[in-house]
Every structure is written in structure tokens, then in C-alpha cells.
Amino acid sequence: MSAQGKGTFPLFDEQRSADIVNARIGADVDPRTRQIAQTVVKHLHAAVKEIEPTHEEWLAAIRFLTDTGRMCTDWRQEFILLSDVLGVSMLVDAINHRRPGAATENTILGPFFVEGVPLSASGANICLDGKGEPLVVQAEVVDIEGHPVQGAVVDVWQTNEDGFYDVQQKGVQPDGNLRGKFQSDAQGRFWFRTVKPREYPIPDDGPVGKLLAKLGRHPNRAAHIHFIIQAPGYETVITHVFAPDCPYLGEDAVFGVKESLVGRFEKIEDPTRARSFAVSSPFWLTAPSFVLQRNNEKRPAKS
Template identity: 45%
Template sequence: MTSTENEKGDSPMSLNDEVRAPQRASDQQDYHATSSEQITAEVLAAISSTTGTRAGEILSAVIRHAHDLAREVRLQPDELLAAAEFLRRCGDISDAARHEYILLSDVLGLTMVVDTEAAGVADGALETSALGPFYRAGAPWEPNGANISRGTDDGEPAKIHGRVLDTDGTPISDAVLDVWSTNARGLYENIDPTQPDYNLRGRFRTDANGSYDLWTVKPVSYPIPDDGPVGELLHLTGRHNMRPAHFHVIASAPGYQTIVTELFTDDDPYLDSDVVFGVKPSLVVHYNRIEGPARLAAAGRTEPYWDLRYDFILTPGQTTTVEFSTGRHQNH
């Protein structure tokens, strides 16, 4: 028998075919445990094809900040699953008339950060505030002087008037004011089937002097919906769910920045604790009470009302369109 054959006549065995011993623990120690930073680098590398695009810029920043957040607070698997479940429930409770994700963005202050950063308005010009989840596009066009209170018992009458001006004081004609507010019960018409369609909503154009004039009702403070995940978040953090009284406006004109904003009444107790952080000092306004026979007669009125004069000062720039719109709740 040759040296390459075994005694049982099996096929020859190469000299290189040696039986390998099991890997030793000392060999395994040559491999270092994967770090979370390595995973972040791999994820960023996986989306490298989006480099140079706006989507890539946003997505890579989201990944980096989310991963850093997980490391900073040592986020646990069950906590991540709880967050995913929270977001799922936000989707479940949302419908055409209610957008829980926007509400979530509002109560976390993210909406106001984004709006303020995006606007960059000049000092003294109209500042932004929250659009909110109740804006409904397509409000009726109304002539100056019209009353957008189309329901019954909507609230105390209020006249809002003034001008739309450039930053140098020049009147802006044909500027558009898209306005909306709640009734005296703190309800927007799209979530209250007892109100007429588009109640307390309207669109107005300024005249040749940049003037506008409309009738509505004096705003009241109201609670945002707290029967869903956002309400649970507010309860967890010990916060109330109240918004101070305000009047919504989208002010626009060709050649000027479109500004989404709110005017807040100065006599409201929630001015310093708005649940969505929308209050800015320049947006706090004072309504004057008009009463007494002589003053009412001069205004052609017989019942007391509130009067607000406010000039909207627009910043030159690009006119944009508000893409979001809620729907009207349907009774089934």
C-alpha cells in the first residue's frame, strides 16, 4: 500500500486535506462586536444614490438625528414598538375632517418651528402662525363688508377691518385674505354638522386702497381634540389642551410671500400657554367693545359688537399655495 492509500483501499487523500480543529475561543475574539455607529454608516451608505437631492438631504438628516436620539436616551426595543403603535393609532383616528399627525406636529411645536424658519419675514411685517388641522380650502368669495357668520348663535358680532400694506406702507390692492374661525362653542364648521356649510369661512379681496372689511364673531378659546393619541401625550406631559382665542388668516398677493397666521385676542387666559405654541407678540390684538346709542347709530348698528382694526404688512417674495385642506365631517 502506497503512502497515499489507506488500509481500507479508500481513494487517495491529499496532503492538504487535513482535519481542521474547531475554531477556538481565542480566534473568535478577533472579531469585534458591531457598533450602532457602524449600522448608522451602513444605512447612510444605502441611500447614497440620493446625495445631492432634497429628498436625500432630508432623509439622511432624519436617519442621523433619529439614530443619535436612540443612542442618547438608550431607547429600548419595547419603547420603539410603543412609538410605532402610537403612530399607528394616530393614523387610525384620522379621517377627512381630522388629521392627528398635524395635531401631533402642532403640540410638539414642530409646526411653528418649520413655519417660522420658512417665512423669514421682515421686521415689523406679518408673522406666521399655525395653519392648524381645520383649514378648509374653497371658502366662498365675499364682497367687503359681508358677514361670514351664517349660522345661528355663532357668537358675539365682530367687525374686522384695515388694510394690506407693503413694508414701505404702500397699499396692496387685490390682496386675498382667506379667513376662518370657530363659533361660540369653539367648533369649526367642518366638524360640527349643526353649522351651515363653510360657516365662519370666507375669502376677501382688498380694494384699490388696500382696504378690507368683514363681519364675523369674536373668537373664543377652545380645546383641541384630546380623545386620541395626542391627548394621551398631553396628559403624560401634564399639559392642558386649550388654544387661546384666535382668528385664522392666509394673506397673499402677487409678488409677496403668502403668510399663514392667526390673530390672538389679548383678553384670553391661555395666551401664555397655547397648546400649539402659535402665539407671537406681534399677533396679539385688541378688540374694542362698541356700545351705547350714539356709537351704535354712527356705525349703523342697533346691537353692541366688537371692533378690530388690523393692518397686514406683507413681505416681498414668492407667492405660494397652501396644499393641505380638511374635509367636512359627514353624518352616517
């Protein structure tokens, strides 16, 4: 008979359920795994005791998780979507990217980043389908002290006017539509032409979409442009610039909006300025400043 069979561990009772389960963790388990398992069990049991689900409700939860797994493919990760809409993805990202106040804040990567986009010259037009309101982005990359960062490589991508990324519409949108990669000059600057971003729904045809509907929530993401900024010696920044007039800023389905990431967009009705940027008039102009933290700079303490 095993040690467990001889009564080494306490038998189950409702009041001490989490402690009883955690007592079964082996003595040789590494400390981090032990901490994670004990914490998850503790809070899961506390939630069940607070909710007091019926058998039918618990089975419905199991079915939901089963359906979520069945929805996952190489191109769609329904569990990540679930993490997103519950705010967990943003919380994990925030914990792992605590930075000084001046540094640009992170937000989630999203599922539609594409590796290997070729470098474009500053001033390039990344809108290949001709849809949408023209937008000129005049950006700079600086360090915490405000000094320009030369040679930073910046990936950019966004949806088109119809609310889809190019990889979602193969054969409909031109390949590489609304994607670009730029490098900052000696003044830390780069610029490009695109279109004003618009809101769009996350995939809501699966179990996560049904959950949102049950909770009285919509699936819409606030209008944004994605950026990844990389430079030797600096922390990589994964962030967005959000359109300030988007009606979903306070209701972003994945909680990706932070106040510091809401851009300033100016509408310009000046044909002469439009011609100087080779865009039609009127057009929009935004000038984000990306502030990088050096790899060895001290992180803020846990709040």
C-alpha cells in the same frame, strides 16, 4: 454573494451605529435625500443613546405610532396633529417664511380651511348663527413701505361661540358660518362683522390627546381668527389674529402664537357707534394691519 455580504460595509457596533447605518446609503442617491436621511438617522440614534429605552418602552413607541396612523382619515390627520403639538409644524413654517421685520408673520394653516368661499362685500356679517359677542374688524393691507395694496383677496374663518368650525358641525351650524372672503379697496382696506373669537380644544380623543395628557398639557388653542391674504406680486400670508385677553396665549396647544399676531381689541359701549356698524352694543373692535412682502424682496438671513 452581494458586495455587502463580502464585507464592503462595517458591521454593527453601538458606538458607531449612526455612521454604520448611513454608510449603507447608495452612491447614486440625490444629495438632498442623502442629507435628510443622514441627519434623521444621526439624531434618532443620538436620542436613543441618551434615553436608553427598554424593549417595552420602544414597543410602546411603535404602538403609539401605529395607533396614530390608524386614527388618520380623509377628514383627520393625526400625524399632522402630532407635528403640531410637538411644535414641528410651526418650526417648519417659520423656516419657510422668514420675512423682514415689518412684514406680517405667518402661522399654521390648520385643518379647517375651505376652498371656494364666495367673495362678500365689505361690511358683510359672517356670523350666521347669531351666537357670541359682536366684533367689528376694520383691516388694511399694505406693503413694506406702508403703501396700500388694492385688490388683495382675504379669506377669513373662525370657530363659533361653542368652539367648533362649521365643517365640524354639518347640520348644526349653517353652511359657511363664520367664513368670508373680502377684497381690499383703493386704500387697501376692508371690514366685516363677526363675533369675538374664543378658545377651543384640538381633537384629543386619539393617541395625540393621550400623549398631551401624559405630558400634563391641555389641548386648548388660543382664541383666534384665521386669515389668508393673497395679492399679485406679493407673498401669500397665512396668519391669525389672536384675542389679547385669551388665557391660553402662552399655552397654545400647537405653539401658533407669535407676539406680533396678538391683536388689540377694544370694547365699545356706544349705541350710536354700534348702529353705524349695524351691530348691538356693547361690541368689540379690532383693526389689524397686514403687511405684505413682494415676491422678489430679499429674505432675512438664517438666524
